[in-house]
Amino acid sequence: MTHHGSERLRIVEVDPFDDAALDAWHAVYAAAETFGYEDTATPWQLGEARVLLQEPTSDTWAAAWSGVLGDGPGASVVSAGWMETPLRDNLERADVTVHVLPEHRRRGHGTAMLAHLEGVARERGRSILLTEAHHAYAAGPAGAGEPGPEFARARGFTLGLGDVQRELRLPVAEELLDRLAAEAAPHCAAYTLRSWVGPVPDELLDGWAEVTASLMTEAPVGDLALEPEVPDSHGVREREGSVARQGRTTYDTVALDVDGAVAAYTELVTTVHEPGRAYQWGTLVRRAHRGHRLGLAVKVANLRLLQAERPDIALVTTYNAEVNDHMIGVNELLGFRPVARLAELQKIL
Ligand SMILES: CC(C)(COP(=O)(O)OP(=O)(O)OC[C@H]1O[C@@H](n2cnc3c(N)ncnc32)[C@H](O)[C@@H]1OP(=O)(O)O)[C@@H](O)C(=O)NCCC(=O)NCCS
Secondary structure: OOOOOHHHEEEEEOOOOOHHHHHHHHHHHHHHHHOOOOOOOOOOOHHHHHHHHHOOOOOEEEEEEEEEEOOHHHOEEEEEEEEEEEOOOOOOEEEEEEEEOHHHOOOOHHHHHHHHHHHHHHHOOOOEEEEEEEEEHHHOOOOOOOHHHHHHHHOOOEEEEEEEEEEEEOOOOHHHHHHHHHHHHHHHOOOEEEEEEOOOOHHHHHHHHHHHHHHHHHOOOOOOOOOOOOOOHHHHHHHHHHHHHOOEEEEEEEEEOOOOOEEEEEEEEEEOOOOOEEEEEEEEEOHHHOOOOHHHHHHHHHHHHHHHHOOOOOEEEEEEEOOOHHHHHHHHHHOOEEEEEEEEEEEEO
């Protein structure tokens, strides 16, 4: 192989307290993530990454690396690497991403960064690498011809799960929300809905910890080697602090059964770094409670909450496994439309 230039590449860990180094890393990451997908890319914002790197939580370790060409004042960052490892469960897993500036691609810089990340993963006792590659909807779940999936495949990853990214323009008409809520109501009359903004109410904390931890394995996982997450109420509070310091606000709705246990949940998130946007995070109906239209009920209630509290939000973005017919059905009723894909790929070291 003739990878011109890669021999001069230095890979350096980013000191998250060095603003210039962190900015340079993030600029490369964001430019590479967005290139070619200007209308649909959803890169992590600098202020969000900074908090994750500067103030790690007890359940996740995170670090970033820059690939630097040249020395001294002429040095420039051309590639960006990221790794997160769970610390409480999934102890063999390392989540990685590799990004290379468009004008520096196909010279081996991506390969060099990935090799570095694999070394770090091994040192940290990790043997399962997971990565995500955003790509065009029309390319299908495998992302044929798209840089991210093609690169990952060339470097030994296989597709574990194909996700579809969907978007919803807000506001959703009140009449539609009324109609959908009325449709769900007779099926879930035995449940109570509760919604809130920000931290989970104390009396729901343990139930919330359990239901959110189960998302990882109760939602479709395809061929990904994911282990169940360990529920941890202290961890929930810790993450809430981290999310708030990242400039994010959460909007949550749960369905409680007759005993007050959390049967279903859904969570929307806004960020000060992206005015006008919200992201749909997890939604889950516990297995024992499926078939009561709770997925629709919690999503309608949560959208009502968001629309009431945040009339400034014009767009919601969500990701679903392509095989998740029920969740997608709910999303299409609300008006979500597909715009792009995300391939979740895995490599066993
Ligand atoms: C994916 C990405 C990191 C590749 O960076 P890169 O420096 O071009 O990668 P390399 O030069 O090391 O490529 C290694 C091999 O991957 C494959 N590959 C990389 N890009 C490809 C493309 N656009 N189409 C087809 N194959 C490709 C090729 O087999 C290539 O070897 P070759 O150039 O000898 O044919 C870069 O395109 C990028 O930043 N994309 C956006 C972020 C992303 O999707 N990352 C993937 C998830 S980690």
